[in-house]
Amino acid sequence: MPAAMLFPRLLLASFMAFFLANCAFAATLPDIELQALKDIAKTLGKTNWNFSVDPCSGESGWFSHPNGLFENSVNCSSGTTPHVVSIVLKVQNLTGTLPSELVRLPYLQNIDLSLNYLSGSIPAEWGSMQLVNISLVGNRLTGLIPKEMGNISTLQYFTVEFNQLSGPLPPELGDLTHIENLHLTSNNFTGELPTTFARLTSLQDFRIGDNQFTGRIPSFIQNWTNLTKLVIQASGLMGPIPNISALARLDDLRISDLNGTDQAFPTLIGTAMTTLDLSFNKLTGSIPNASNLASTTYIFLTGNLLTGNIPSWMLERQKFM
Numbered sequence: 001m002p003a004a005m006l007f008p009r010l011l012l013a014s015f016m017a018f019f020l021a022n023c024a025f026a027a028t029l030p031d032i033e034l035q036a037l038k039d040i041a042k043t044l045g046k047t048n049w050n051f052s053v054d055p056c057s058g059e060s061g062w063f064s065h066p067n068g069l070f071e072n073s074v075n076c077s078s079g080t081t082p083h084v085v086s087i088v089l090k091v092q093n094l095t096g097t098l099p100s101e102l103v104r105l106p107y108l109q110n111i112d113l114s115l116n117y118l119s120g121s122i123p124a125e126w127g128s129m130q131l132v133n134i135s136l137v138g139n140r141l142t143g144l145i146p147k148e149m150g151n152i153s154t155l156q157y158f159t160v161e162f163n164q165l166s167g168p169l170p171p172e173l174g175d176l177t178h179i180e181n182l183h184l185t186s187n188n189f190t191g192e193l194p195t196t197f198a199r200l201t202s203l204q205d206f207r208i209g210d211n212q213f214t215g216r217i218p219s220f221i222q223n224w225t226n227l228t229k230l231v232i233q234a235s236g237l238m239g240p241i242p243n244i245s246a247l248a249r250l251d252d253l254r255i256s257d258l259n260g261t262d263q264a265f266p267t268l269i270g271t272a273m274t275t276l277d278l279s280f281n282k283l284t285g286s287i288p289n290a291s292n293l294a295s296t297t298y299i300f301l302t303g304n305l306l307t308g309n310i311p312s313w314m315l316e317r318q319k320f321m
Helices: 003-025 031-044 100-104 124-128 147-151 171-175 195-199 219-223 312-317
Strands: 071-076 084-090 110-112 133-135 140-143 157-159 164-168 181-183 188-191 205-207 229-233 252-256 275-277 283-285 298-300
Parallel strands (some): 252 275
8 A cells, every 4th residue: 555545544543443442441430320319418428529620530629548547549441431420428527317329329339428427318219229238327217128139140249337226127128148247236126036037048247236136146147158156245136046067168166145044165176266256155064175265265154054174275275154
């Protein structure tokens, strides 16, 4: 091809590449999501988002690196059309309510509004979303957990500790078969743990202390073979503690202040953990000579009715209280 014809074609190709690159660089959040963020800010009481710049720009007001517990960030997906995928507003002194407008962010996966002053209830509308993480720790939330939350098949982390939520747990939460962390500590939950929870076999971290549950600790916790941490302290539940020897991955077991009558020391064969707290459970009999617990770092057995000698493996390590 003659050089005279080749040069214009190369020039055109360079121009097109430059044009497309600048279009990609200039891609901004769709108007429908931008308006959703404005409405979300109003509902939350978030007053310092700077809407004069694109929320996906990473500029001031839209993104900050975590500083202690404080975090203020909106993250977007990459590509020619960015979408909001994460909102983290921790320790922001937010005094509003939880925004139902989140449903207008169809690509949102992570919402973390921990350690604020948010009140009201969890919106049932969130049940139509494809969220992976919901963290609402340390607010002033009230009411029931909506049964619609069980529709979020993608949910892996649901943490609502240290609020004022109440009522029985909806059986529909048993449909969250991908849930790994379920933290319900320090609320006012009542009733028995739903039998549908037997299906939560992906659970790794389950915490329900400081509540008003009733009934016994269900034996189906033996199904949670991926569990690494189990916290049932002052939950309102009764003993006995089920056989949990099948929970081979359990590293941190804290079951204390159980209601009910005396009970035998639970079977812990097969587990090897760093922390074991079985305080104030009216445990009777002697402490078993469990060699699998020889590497346990912290052991708390205060407030029981144990008799007999302290096993040698505990005396040698001096890690019991």
